[in-house]
Amino acid sequence: MPNSKQTLVVVGNGMVGHRLLELMVAKGALDHWHLITFCEEPRVAYDRVHLSEYFVDKTAADLTLVEPGFYQDNGIRIYVGDRIVEIDRQQQRVTSANGVEIAYDRLVLATGSYPFVPPIKGNDTPGTFVYRTIDDLDAIKAYGAQSRVGVVVGGGLLGLECANALKSLGLDTHVVEFAPRLMPVQLDETGGDVLKEKIESLGVQVHTSKVTTEIVSENGKLVSMQFADETSLQTDMIVFSAGIRPRDELARSCGLQLGDRGGVVINEACQTSDPKIYAIGECALYQGRIFGLVAPGYQMAEVVSDQLLAGTTAQQFTGADMSTKLKLLGVDVASFGDNFAKTPGAKELAVTDTVAGTYKKLVVSADGKLLLGGILVGDAAAYGTLLQLMQNQMPLPTNPLSLLVPVSGGAAALTMDKLPDTAQICSCNNVSKGQLCETIREDGITDLPTLKKCTTAGTGCGGCVPLVKDILTSELKKAGVEVNNHLCEHFPYSRQELYHLLRVGEIKSFDALLAQYGTGYGCEICKPTVGSMLASSWNDYVLNTPHVGLQDTNDSFLANIQKDGTYSVIPRIPGGEITPEKLIVLGQVAQEFDLYTKITGAQRVDLFGARVDQLPLIWQRLVEAGFESGHAYGKALRTVKSCVGSTWCRFGVQDSTSLAIELELRYRGLRSPHKLKSAVSGCTRECAEAQGKDFGIIATENGWNLYVCGNGGMKPQHAILLATDLDKETLIKYLDRFLVFYIRTADKLERTSTWFNKLEGGLDYLKQVIIEDSLGIADELEAQMQYHVDTYQCEWKTTIETPEKVRRFSHFVNADAADPSLAYVQERGQKRPATEAERVVLNQSQDALTTPVQ
Amino acid sequence: MVQSTTTTDSIDWVTICALDAIAPNTGVNALVGTEQVAIFRIGPTDEVYATGNFDPFSNAFVMSRGILGDRQGVLKVASPIYKQNFDLKTGVCLDDETVSLPVYSVRVVNDQVQIGTSCQMRH
Ligand code: SRM
Ligand SMILES: Cc1cc2nc3c(=O)[nH]c(=O)nc-3n(C[C@H](O)[C@H](O)[C@H](O)COP(=O)(O)OP(=O)(O)OC[C@H]3O[C@@H](n4cnc5c(N)ncnc54)[C@H](O)[C@@H]3O)c2cc1C
Ligand code: SF4
């Protein structure tokens, strides 16, 4: 009976409000509760913790916390862009700014907080901002675009994050802090000093002990700020990040109990002074404390969902750990537990390394046996381990400082086995070690992404991910499961290992590799992968007998299969340059074989709807006219796009077209773990979009800039600059090395971008290998590429010249007929495959050949 | 009533092609009566199998162009279009048991590949 359901209204759809709704759904509340929420912001809940990434590479859509369809599918009513303006506690009714009135059985305030703007003269001048919402960031971005200097008022956590954002906008950035050091809540004097030095070395000016007295503007435009010590600072914009204040205005106006300095007072059940009203997240005040982090808010959401559903047995809120680890302007900072050694008798141990710019302090108990807290600046790798030692009161080693030397050696590091099951690993999402182990065991999880998805651990601030990973590895080891990167069930090796074996053993066929290193018959995963490795190593004709059965249908018929079983034909058009004569041939061939014709997204022409038996005939014509295979069907080099370059373009500084053609001809037919795309632009205007390619080249006055590992497609990624101002010989040398290095070491179906993202050591390492030849393999890599270049053949030319191969292209092995099931209709003057409905009509006139056997 | 289980004796064998016409570890498509039949040659001992050529997932006649192999010892062919796997012996789809391909009797006699057709199938 729907009417017997109670109504829960959640005011505020921020991180914590949304988490509450998710928990309610997950715990089966929909049978008993109507869920309604009001969302003041113009968008549903998003990840405020990672807000700054909006300035780097995230869009508003990336930041959303709401699974698609979450509200609709679960019947939750959400009022986006509307806020509650009144609570009538007698009538148990709320009213929104848009005039919506709703009666509630229970009400939850999850209204968060607002940034505190100090009462300084001129603090509302245009050019002043706060840093809390996506809208705030949009405003900062827009104004920043026309500013040169930006100042952040506040040197705390958020202030420094904000400074980073301003810096990333290209502003000359300053931080003004009222206290004598940065991050006064988390850091002691030395820690603050080390951080300040680090941050200044990154080009952000830090001004401590500065009290701002006035913000000065001229002609309505902000120009400077004035300090109490009579000094001043010129600036175009100011962002206030001087702390937060709970949004308790609703609670205030309906008479709920508030703290002296604001905040809605709650008890262990997260109830306010009105038991029908709860408060959670940053608006709530527990034992005189506001919790300005997301994890405690999530704990409160957990408590409330439990209170509403489980009643008396429910969990209670008993305060939360405020330990934090952050990366501020690329500098790791962590502070946990009793960071200022306030516990009686507590001792401090510290290591300061002014060269590396690190400061690490441990606070230990009087007897030196327990860890009570600490501060880490510059290197916080030990944070996860230290936090666990502290929270689980585990005994310290005799020399606690050994915990502070790099943990990767692991000598002093804590082994996961010693942690109790109750240890909280992910504080953002309150996931314990026991829960992780149980999920790993019961759901048979073997990889980190799945574990994160199933437990939510590591999906908040991400700080616990290394620990989660260690636990996974340790559990799998215990279960005897090897975390494997095997190619498939037939080869107990990774692609990289097999590649090595294949080259070292000079193995030239799949069967030989299988006999030596594998089992069974192979499958659609290992066969094409090995086919590609053989091709890139020995460059044999792919339709030769031992190889033909390895190829995906596209490679085995040298064309792209379509949904109706016909193929598309894409001849190579190097650099996109084509003579009128050749264009005419393409038109004639298309006409003759009735092929649907389209210009592709990569500067060439695609002819669709070729039957398998027509392919050799079509290619006969194309090869005669001087075309060759475009390898659009292969995990191979596709195109090297080009812009018109200096020969015609008034801005071009180099001849990009000639280079593109040369590169396309050099690398044509090169098979690789995934497809390879390239482009060459004649100047920095970048009309060829080289920065979106696996390798891209941009002309400069002095030569060529080489970009690598870019990608369009499903997850676009900008290419990174590998080397600048190269002459052509060096460019080709680097490219040869880069491509073969990628081919040898990437996983199957891994584009260069994904490969790069996983490459340990990142860009520096890649530069060392490619440019400095740190592995001493450059000659070998170049030789392998030269072998490829020397042994290249056009697969289509070879095919049409080999009658036995041509025979493979008949539709029937025992009859000359074409596939009778194909059906087309006309659209915009060309043919296209008939839809299912159109087929029914067409089929009525055809015979039974087209119907499948049942 | 027509007998539903055919014995070898009641099968008519139609010769399709020489075994050599099928490259090792690949398939070909044959016209058998009015039907399209995919014939596969697999493994070091040249085992042969035959299934319908119609791919029920893409509705195209393409099964003969799939990659051959095994999953945990079960010989199979992967559809070249959306990669579903089918047991070569039973025709059952290994990724969705509710779907299957028809299977045909097939043998090699004097290096010639033959498909068995029952009277029922030829009408
Ligand atoms: C024909 C074409 C679309 C067009 O009409 O323009 C095309 C068609 C197909 N693309 Fe593409 N892509 C085409 C340009 C692109 C581009 C643009 C470009 O190359 O400049 C991209 C984005 C750039 C990039 O790859 O970085 C692109 C990104 C993809 C992706 C996603 C790759 C990724 O790493 O995320 C796939 C899927 C894949 O490869 O796994 C894909 C896969 C495909 C396949 C092969 C899907 C398939 O397996 O059937 C399509 C074959 C259609 C067919 O039936 O022939 N296509 N595809 C373009 C052929 C270009 C050419 O001349 O060779
Ligand atoms: C830049 C930045 C970085 C941060 N980094 C970290 C970090 O690294 N780690 C960490 O733990 N925390 C971090 N935080 C803090 C974290 O984001 C907050 O603790 C968390 O968002 C609190 O969640 P909440 O739901 O209480 O408040 P919010 O997420 O602020 O949500 C409250 C929502 O309620 C809405 N609202 C208010 N009043 C009404 C009304 N009357 N009617 C309807 N809607 C209303 C507001 O518009 C808002 O959307 C960061 C915050 C910022 C701004
Ligand atoms: S975008 Fe998708 S549909 Fe379009 S051509 Fe590429 S793969 Fe095909």
Ligand code: FES
């Ligand atoms: S602790 Fe933040 S994601 Fe786990």
